[in-house]
Amino acid sequence: MAAKKNKQTPDFNTEQKIKAAARLVFHKKGFAAARTRDIAEEAGMNLALLNYYFRSKEKLFQLIMFEAIAGFMQNMGAVFNDENTSLEKKVELIAEKYIDLFIMEPELPLFVMSEIRSHGAEILEKLPTVNTIMQSAFIKQYQKAVKEGKITEPKPLHFIMNLMGMIVFPFIGGPMLRKVGKLNDRQFNKLMQERKKLIPIWVKAVLKAK
Amino acid sequence: MAAKKNKQTPDFNTEQKIKAAARLVFHKKGFAAARTRDIAEEAGMNLALLNYYFRSKEKLFQLIMFEAIAGFMQNMGAVFNDENTSLEKKVELIAEKYIDLFIMEPELPLFVMSEIRSHGAEILEKLPTVNTIMQSAFIKQYQKAVKEGKITEPKPLHFIMNLMGMIVFPFIGGPMLRKVGKLNDRQFNKLMQERKKLIPIWVKAVLKAK
DNA sequence: GTCTATAACGTGATAGAC
């Protein structure tokens, strides 16, 4: 605390400003379409600063991408592997955490999926969770429930596709859905809030469908 | 029929070759990351030909984009507006047509969604169906079923999100899902084939969930 | 119609003054 440093830009320094601007522009346009000049302008400063702080567009992108992936992971991993929560509870937690995340950063899902398409393997390598999902507590619980006849669809992958589809698609198709339903941002977000409660109910019905 | 023309490249002319190559490259990389040189090389010919036939990268892209959108539409529109098929039948038709389409062109959904993000409004204007969905026979049937107590969720938009999410997400997240489930292309496509039958069943369960 | 060579331009990155 004490006294503020007597520098020109006190609280949010330029490095943070550039990073915030980079996140915005990269998420919105993707790596290839984003121009370093866009980012500099968005940050309200000169292009040269970007290279001064981050060396290159590529380096800056890696940073933003890593944080985006980390955002995806921190939710997933812990929930999936917790042996002390039921399958139902896990679904509730995943729906709630992801929808909250995507309401805050609506461009995140499409950004990550698009960049995986381009940079493919390199990015997927950085997702350790991806390799462990099929051994998680979640999967074991699912398979147990199948054996006990509580679930009709035997393949957990179908279930994951359904759950993630219901959660992610509205954000991927956001612009189109706003147009279809003539929704403004507030109305759209309200729908997403509803889905936090509804998805677990729907998913439970799917599990017992036949 | 008669005799073939005595030209060098008989059946598939260069224009078609370039278009096919452009579709491949644009779908895979998106507009910004795609280079005209990539397209020319993919078509097995020189860069100059591309400009000779299509004037510019932008023009060629517009063409590919338009066809991609048309692919989306021709399925949608007719099915949604047919007053002589039941709600259940419509779901079956949509699931089947879209999954067949996406198995043939797996990059299509992510391509269209990504480019809508970048080019936004301009592209959505070209989707007349988008504006008419909420007045379609499909929606009227849905609302009627809600009134009759056959459906618990009153908002058709939630239903559309769920249906499209289940259909589209596996292709959007294809690379990730292959990794998660350690699936090769054949196994992945087999899963998608299964989903053609399963999605209508699941969706029916969702409609009655409470 | 198809090619090679090159022009015209946009973008990422750096030099150097302040």
Add this chain to the structure above:
DNA sequence: GTCTATCACGTTATAGAC
């Protein structure tokens, strides 16, 4: 640390020979 000016390079597009 921050700016302006500029370089270096890759990419789109075109000119012109064949």
